[in-house]
Amino acid sequence: MAVAIHIKNVMKKYEDNVVIHNLTADMQPGELFTLLGPSGCGKTTLLRMIAGFNSVEAGTIAFDDQVINNIPVYKRNFGMVFQNYAIFPNMTVYRNIEYGLKNKKLDKQEIRRRVAEIMETVQITQFKDRYPNKLSGGQQQRVALARAIVVQPQVLLMDEPLSNLDAKLRIEMREAIREVQKKIGITTVYVTHDQEEALAISDRIAVMNKGDIQQIETPESIYSRPYNTFVAEFIGHSNRFLGIVEGQESGDTLIRMQTGLPIRVKNVKPLARGTEVLVYVRPEEFIFTDEQQGMKATVLVKRFLGKYIHYVMDCGTGEHVEVTADTSSAERIHQPGETVYLGVNVNRVNLFDKEKETTLLEGVESHV
Amino acid sequence: MFKKGVRFDFWSFVGLLSLIFFGLFLVIPVIRMMVFSVQTGKAIFSFDNFARFFSRKYYTRALGNSIKVVSAATLLVMVIGVPLAYITTTFKIKGNRLINILVIISMLSPPFLGAYSWILMLGRNGEITQFLNRLGIELPSIYGFGGILLVFVLKLFPYIYMYTKGALKKVDASLGEAAESLGYHGIQKVLKVSLPLVLPTILAGATIVFLRAFADYGTPYLLGEGYNTMPVIVYQEWVSETGANAYFASAVAMIMIVIAAVVFLIQKWITSRKNYTMSMLNPIQPKQLHGVPNILAHAYVYLIAILATLPQIYIILISFRNTKGVMWADGYGFSSYINVFTKSLSSILNTFEFGIIAIVIVVVLGTLFAYLTVRKTNFFSKILDVFIMFPYVIPGTIFGLLLLMTYNQPPLVLSGTAIIIIISYVIRRMPYTVRSSAAILRQISPSIDEASASLGYGSMQTFFNVTLPVMVPGVVSGAILSWITILNELSSTLMLYVGRTQTMTVTIFQEISRGGYGPAAALSTILTLTMITSLLIFFKVTKSEDIDL
Numbered sequence: 001m002a003v004a005i006h007i008k009n010v011m012k013k014y015e016d017n018v019v020i021h022n023l024t025a026d027m028q029p030g031e032l033f034t035l036l037g038p039s040g041c042g043k044t045t046l047l048r049m050i051a052g053f054n055s056v057e058a059g060t061i062a063f064d065d066q067v068i069n070n071i072p073v074y075k076r077n078f079g080m081v082f083q084n085y086a087i088f089p090n091m092t093v094y095r096n097i098e099y100g101l102k103n104k105k106l107d108k109q110e111i112r113r114r115v116a117e118i119m120e121t122v123q124i125t126q127f128k129d130r131y132p133n134k135l136s137g138g139q140q141q142r143v144a145l146a147r148a149i150v151v152q153p154q155v156l157l158m159d160e161p162l163s164n165l166d167a168k169l170r171i172e173m174r175e176a177i178r179e180v181q182k183k184i185g186i187t188t189v190y191v192t193h194d195q196e197e198a199l200a201i202s203d204r205i206a207v208m209n210k211g212d213i214q215q216i217e218t219p220e221s222i223y224s225r226p227y228n229t230f231v232a233e234f235i236g237h238s239n240r241f242l243g244i245v246e247g248q249e250s251g252d253t254l255i256r257m258q259t260g261l262p263i264r265v266k267n268v269k270p271l272a273r274g275t276e277v278l279v280y281v282r283p284e285e286f287i288f289t290d291e292q293q294g295m296k297a298t299v300l301v302k303r304f305l306g307k308y309i310h311y312v313m314d315c316g317t318g319e320h321v322e323v324t325a326d327t328s329s330a331e332r333i334h335q336p337g338e339t340v341y342l343g344v345n346v347n348r349v350n351l352f353d354k355e356k357e358t359t360l361l362e363g364v365e366s367h368v
Numbered sequence: 369m370f371k372k373g374v375r376f377d378f379w380s381f382v383g384l385l386s387l388i389f390f391g392l393f394l395v396i397p398v399i400r401m402m403v404f405s406v407q408t409g410k411a412i413f414s415f416d417n418f419a420r421f422f423s424r425k426y427y428t429r430a431l432g433n434s435i436k437v438v439s440a441a442t443l444l445v446m447v448i449g450v451p452l453a454y455i456t457t458t459f460k461i462k463g464n465r466l467i468n469i470l471v472i473i474s475m476l477s478p479p480f481l482g483a484y485s486w487i488l489m490l491g492r493n494g495e496i497t498q499f500l501n502r503l504g505i506e507l508p509s510i511y512g513f514g515g516i517l518l519v520f521v522l523k524l525f526p527y528i529y530m531y532t533k534g535a536l537k538k539v540d541a542s543l544g545e546a547a548e549s550l551g552y553h554g555i556q557k558v559l560k561v562s563l564p565l566v567l568p569t570i571l572a573g574a575t576i577v578f579l580r581a582f583a584d585y586g587t588p589y590l591l592g593e594g595y596n597t598m599p600v601i602v603y604q605e606w607v608s609e610t611g612a613n614a615y616f617a618s619a620v621a622m623i624m625i626v627i628a629a630v631v632f633l634i635q636k637w638i639t640s641r642k643n644y645t646m647s648m649l650n651p652i653q654p655k656q657l658h659g660v661p662n663i664l665a666h667a668y669v670y671l672i673a674i675l676a677t678l679p680q681i682y683i684i685l686i687s688f689r690n691t692k693g694v695m696w697a698d699g700y701g702f703s704s705y706i707n708v709f710t711k712s713l714s715s716i717l718n719t720f721e722f723g724i725i726a727i728v729i730v731v732v733l734g735t736l737f738a739y740l741t742v743r744k745t746n747f748f749s750k751i752l753d754v755f756i757m758f759p760y761v762i763p764g765t766i767f768g769l770l771l772l773m774t775y776n777q778p779p780l781v782l783s784g785t786a787i788i789i790i791i792s793y794v795i796r797r798m799p800y801t802v803r804s805s806a807a808i809l810r811q812i813s814p815s816i817d818e819a820s821a822s823l824g825y826g827s828m829q830t831f832f833n834v835t836l837p838v839m840v841p842g843v844v845s846g847a848i849l850s851w852i853t854i855l856n857e858l859s860s861t862l863m864l865y866v867g868r869t870q871t872m873t874v875t876i877f878q879e880i881s882r883g884g885y886g887p888a889a890a891l892s893t894i895l896t897l898t899m900i901t902s903l904l905i906f907f908k909v910t911k912s913e914d915i916d917l
Contacts, residue, residue, distance in 0.1 A: 073821040080822040086815035090837040100823030
């Protein structure tokens with residue numbers, strides 16, 4: 001049932017404005033594939049090309065082996081969940097969900113059974129006779145999801161489905177979507193600008209910027225091994241330092257950070273001594289240590305956030321450095337004005353080419 | 369059916385249909401008139417018509433008269449209508465709802481009926497005139513500038529009132545409170561905060577008033593007595609006893625269209641520069657006034673409402689008067705109605721027949737065209753948008769003339785048919801339905817159409833299953849205006865009718881012209897009652913107490 005989606009060298013332009021240049025990506029059968037990026041990066045445009053609401057100027061989009069470029073929207077067999085839900089205001093919950101099935105020459109018994117089943121799955125059976133204006137945002141979202149999947153489409157497309165919900169509901173619905181999607185095993189393309197949502201829900205994430213895919217990877221890999229500085233900065237926070245290659249030692253690369261701290265990094269592509277590189281360190285990858293092993297830092301701001309403590313520090317680089325520490329493992333809470341010494345977890349730092357801003361680590365690829 | 373890649377769907381068909389429709393009945397006639405206006409019987413191309421118009425005092429005076437009386441009416445209407453809207457939205461007025469309905473009714477009845485009623489009251493033999501004469505009081509003449517102005521103002525102030533009220537309802541009450549917190553109060557607050565916010569809307573209303581007054585033929589015809597205005601000139605030149613001059617009439621018509629278009633475009637330009645978006649949370653709550661201000665506010669509102677409705681009520685009253693020939697006789701009865709139903713039944717039936725056919729076409733095309741202009745924005749739909757709104761700037765007399773000049777000769781002869789009248793109704797009254805349908809459509813997210821498409825429905829099925837049902841309230845509230853204004857249409861029908869296709873308004877107009885006041889009053893009452901019934905049904909069905917302009 002589940003199909004793969006193959007997007008090959010597609011291009012999209014509005015008049016003379018090229019929004020997507022030459023984009024290639026493959027979605028595996030049954031996976032939840034997220035398009036993540038800042039607004040205007042082309043993620044919704046790409047989704048709407050898959051749906052058929054936007055035309056494809058060049059390249060092909062295929063469900064398995066079938067190229068769908070010229071198939072009209074209503075024959076593509078996909079379900080879609082819209083940012084504003086797009087529940088038909090003139091129909092009850094039941095009628096909304098039934099709408100797509102009525103088109104499919106099924107007998108009435110079968111329609112009723114499937115609507116009942118899906119309403120059970122997304123837990124809206126009790127609202128079946130209500131009109132949409134009597135439903136909360138979360139309930140409307142569930143109706144939209146049920147309506148999209150009840151027709152058993154080949155592909156499910158979701159366009160920022162949670163962005164109109166409040167924070168608590170967003171997490172609840174995120175889990176519900178994930179659960180239903182896995183249960184049905186439907187190939188899903190999910191668009192969001194919320195990185196936390198993307199990390200939590202996706203099998204794989206494609207990070208997009210300015211109409212191009214920067215990297216396609218699993219949430220874990222994309223967070224720990226970003227392909228370029230855009231990904232490193234867009235997903236989570238990264239502190240940026242300059243560093244100079246000082247040589248190699250038994251396969252590891254020795255780098256001195258601009259703060260004077262020497263680090264020893266594994267799996268680095270061959271680099272000439274003296275090459276300038278970018279060293280990216282995430283806030284949670286700092287280690288509080290002593291004067292011999294660490295670089296000097298002054299606490300500027302301290303925020304106690306319960307589970308962890310967030311500091312803004314000055315390491316003498318002219319830029320603010322963000323550092324977080326687990327409350328449970330922190331020996332003590334440092335106060336603004338205090339001087340501390342920081343080391344870094346060398347297994348978790350990322351190195352980037354200073355000019356191209358792409359990774360210098362072996363085995364980290366953009367995509368395809 | 370169609371080859372892959374050729375995107376010919378239901379909406380392409382509708383688009384094509386709209387282009388053919390407006391091409392035939394708007395574009396070609398307008399071009400024909402433009403061509404006529406720069407021709408004479410002999411010359412293929414000359415500006416003689418315009419030279420003749422601007423060199424003769426008879427014509428330039430009519431142009432001056434039109435501009436004078438219409439500008440004066442527009443100004444006065446704002447002076448009366450804006451305070452009325454402000455008072456009724458900001459303060460509690462007893463009987464507010466009834467007053468609102470009375471104002472709507474007086475707005476929707478045709479202007480020439482007002483003129484006729486005022487003649488009966490204040491004219492040379494008018495009842496009030498005679499009554500006052502007996503007391504030795506001489507009233508100023510109702511004929512000429514003053515009378516036309518009176519009728520225009522009382523007929524058209526409701527537009528300003530409705531527009532302003534609609535805009536005030538969208539002003540958030542907290543803006544007024546914010547102004548007060550910054551030290552503005554009373555009249556200062558109104559002038560500095562409320563008024564500037566609703567000014568673009570007042571201007572839009574004033575433009576409508578200007579265009580309607582400028583286009584009105586019936587009122588100056590009945591009340592002018594030598595005070596000629598432009599529509600009267602166009603009509604006279606066309607049906608002139610000394611030989612109709614289509615070329616010259618076209619030139620005069622072109623001058624009118626240009627003036628109307630300039631006014632319309634200036635308003636558009638101003639509004640586009642001053643367009644505020646407001647976050648609307650708390651509507652203004654009417655406050656209770658006390659003491660003298662309360663009495664003054666009520667007195668003002670009631671006085672205006674009474675003056676506006678007086679002509680209607682008076683006509684209804686005299687429709688039950690007995691008549692003898694064309695003269696009034698003593699006592700009351702149904703003689704006028706019997707007269708009307710025996711002699712003028714066909715015109716009553718024509719009105720309803722043409723009206724119903726026209727409104728059905730208006731609703732069908734209006735809904736489809738509204739969808740096209742809102743949802744399928746491309747070059748053609750923008751042109752369509754202009755076509756739909758074009759009738760706003762073409763006076764009815766001229767529109768009738770346009771159709772007549774184009775379709776009174778082969779290949780397509782429509783003059784003298786009911787079809788040509790219905791076409792005129794459809795084009796002239798469609799803007800109400802399109803505007804209101806388009807307005808509601810703009811509030812509906814296009815994603816519901818996309819959701820339907822994603823569930824396997826084609827564009828036509830999607831429209832009928834999903835979009836149309838959601839549009840219905842907007843369509844209905846536009847259609848009620850189209851319907852009532854179709855029933856009341858006089859100026860283009862007057863150009864297009866022949867004996868067989870005479871409508872009620874034409875009959876009323878003829879009866880008034882020849883002094884048959886009894887039948888005119890009876891027919892007017894039938895028309896007014898039809899209108900009120902339609903409105904009441906509309907209010908009942910939509911559960912509202914207002915109409916949207």
